[in-house]
Amino acid sequence: MIRISQVSKHFISRTGSHHALDSVSLDIADGQFVCLVGPSGCGKSTLLNLIAGLEMPDSGSVTVFDTPVTAPGPDRSVMFQDSALFPWLSVRKNVEFGLELANVPRSEWQGRVETFLKKVHLWRFRDAYVHELSGGMRQRVALARSLAPDPRVLLMDEPFASLDAQTRDVLHVELQEIWRATQKTVVFVTHNVREAVRLGDRVIMLATRPGRIKHDVKIDLARPRESEGDVAYYVGRIMKELKVEVDKVMREEMGDAWQPTPGDLPSGPTGGVGGGI
Amino acid sequence: MARSLWEGFSDGTILVGVGVSLRRLFIGYSISLIVGLPLGLGLARSKVLEDSLGTIVTGMQALPSICWLPIALIWFGLSETAILFVVVAGSLFSITIATTAGVRNVPPLLVRAARTMGARGPQLYFRVILPASLPGILSGMRLGWTFAWRSLMAGELLFVSGGLGQLLATGRELRDMSRVLAVMVTIVGLGLLTDVLVFDRLEQRVRERWGTDRA
Ligand SMILES: Nc1ncnc2c1ncn2[C@@H]1O[C@H](COP(=O)(O)OP(=O)(O)OP(=O)(O)O)[C@@H](O)[C@H]1O
Ligand SMILES: [Mg+2]
Numbered sequence: 001m002i003r004i005s006q007v008s009k010h011f012i013s014r015t016g017s018h019h020a021l022d023s024v025s026l027d028i029a030d031g032q033f034v035c036l037v038g039p040s041g042c043g044k045s046t047l048l049n050l051i052a053g054l055e056m057p058d059s060g061s062v063t064v065f066d067t068p069v070t071a072p073g074p075d076r077s078v079m080f081q082d083s084a085l086f087p088w089l090s091v092r093k094n095v096e097f098g099l100e101l102a103n104v105p106r107s108e109w110q111g112r113v114e115t116f117l118k119k120v121h122l123w124r125f126r127d128a129y130v131h132e133l134s135g136g137m138r139q140r141v142a143l144a145r146s147l148a149p150d151p152r153v154l155l156m157d158e159p160f161a162s163l164d165a166q167t168r169d170v171l172h173v174e175l176q177e178i179w180r181a182t183q184k185t186v187v188f189v190t191h192n193v194r195e196a197v198r199l200g201d202r203v204i205m206l207a208t209r210p211g212r213i214k215h216d217v218k219i220d221l222a223r224p225r226e227s228e229g230d231v232a233y234y235v236g237r238i239m240k241e242l243k244v245e246v247d248k249v250m251r252e253e254m255g256d257a258w259q260p261t262p263g264d265l266p267s268g269p270t271g272g273v274g275g276g277i
Numbered sequence: 278m279a280r281s282l283w284e285g286f287s288d289g290t291i292l293v294g295v296g297v298s299l300r301r302l303f304i305g306y307s308i309s310l311i312v313g314l315p316l317g318l319g320l321a322r323s324k325v326l327e328d329s330l331g332t333i334v335t336g337m338q339a340l341p342s343i344c345w346l347p348i349a350l351i352w353f354g355l356s357e358t359a360i361l362f363v364v365v366a367g368s369l370f371s372i373t374i375a376t377t378a379g380v381r382n383v384p385p386l387l388v389r390a391a392r393t394m395g396a397r398g399p400q401l402y403f404r405v406i407l408p409a410s411l412p413g414i415l416s417g418m419r420l421g422w423t424f425a426w427r428s429l430m431a432g433e434l435l436f437v438s439g440g441l442g443q444l445l446a447t448g449r450e451l452r453d454m455s456r457v458l459a460v461m462v463t464i465v466g467l468g469l470l471t472d473v474l475v476f477d478r479l480e481q482r483v484r485e486r487w488g489t490d491r492a
Contacts (some may be wrong), residue, residue: 018426052393053393054389054392054393071397072392072393072394072395074394074395075393076393077393077394078389078393080389080390082385082386084386084387084390086387086408086409086489087486087488088409088411088486088487097394097404098394101394101395101396101400102394102395103392129486129488130488131487131488131489132488147396149394156394194488221482264340270281
């Protein structure tokens, strides 16, 4: 279980002090798939980084499986919007690097690399270098690298945000498949409400300034989730709440220049309700 | 001039000069690498080092290497050591600065990703930060080589030393234009040769690996 209790976080920067998170509490059960949505700057990444151990809270505590988080560790893999693969290593070596750091015995490397590269359908590209792969392929390698050391928690910060809709769709299917098979706890940050509803057991919406939890929606839909109707119902519900928050942020950031369009749901270039914010 | 070049090679004077100069170059350049690379890495990662040595290094780099000659002569006299000193002084700081810049330009996301996988301390440094800054370090090494070469010629020109620089100087005294040109051609040739054979190849390999040759 991931337990976040009464966590607050400030950032001091040249432009002043940002209250990124304000006494946020959240319990995530083992094996749960939780999606975090919310307007830009509401603290989604910060929350994820706290679980990862990349940031420390000002107050409150973060525990993962009853152990307080004090540093990053291979039991909690992180995937970013950019693949963050190492360009001087081949695909295979990138995956092995994670295994080495997690102290997986060398005798197991070969087998694990093969298993996970096959899971993301990139075994054929095991000797390729990063620049020879497309954006979608890179994210799949990053996914394999995250999964290979068998972490208990998978933390994903907008991992598919820079991919086209079709590639993202394929990766949604792959990710759900992998999640079903491995039963890992997943925390998944996204701007895309449709993506959140499609993937998550729970969609948690954060409000901004200061960041706190505004809604915690349980998604009661059978998997795999293809049925547009049910997904659309949840998407519509969450989008309505989100719009209020996004308007608030825009008003604060842009002042009078911001003209909210009443009743109009924001939609991105990828199209569809909640395609992008 | 071609004849001078031929004569110079056949009677051995140019070859001997090349040998003497290259030997100095290798020794001086090696010292610069051995000191400059770790110094650059240290400057990039340690606030204390940066505060105490950063400005000095930047300042020293601005100094044309020949300005070191008087100090070298006072300390070491008209000796081999004095010339090596000039070579090191001329190339060390540019290697240091380029290495520092290379490390500073490592994408922070790569370091974050490595940390989330559990990399810490020396492991993070040698397995991630160092390879990630390789392109920057390589260009620093290349720059350092050029500067070492130039400093050496400047140093050799100014006092009796037996290298290519001295051949230039004697050519000038004899007002033997074709001889001077022949030596200059040799110097350019050597410079090009190392650039193409060593640094071009290394950088090409890194660019292929990184994919930066297809930008
Ligand atoms: N290292 C930092 N230094 C200063 N301020 C920071 C830092 N990291 C985050 N912040 C601030 O904290 C707040 C929350 O940032 P965070 O990155 O968690 O938002 P987010 O919800 O992930 O946004 P986005 O959806 O745009 O990625 C923002 O106001 C941001 O400016
Ligand atoms: Mg973010």
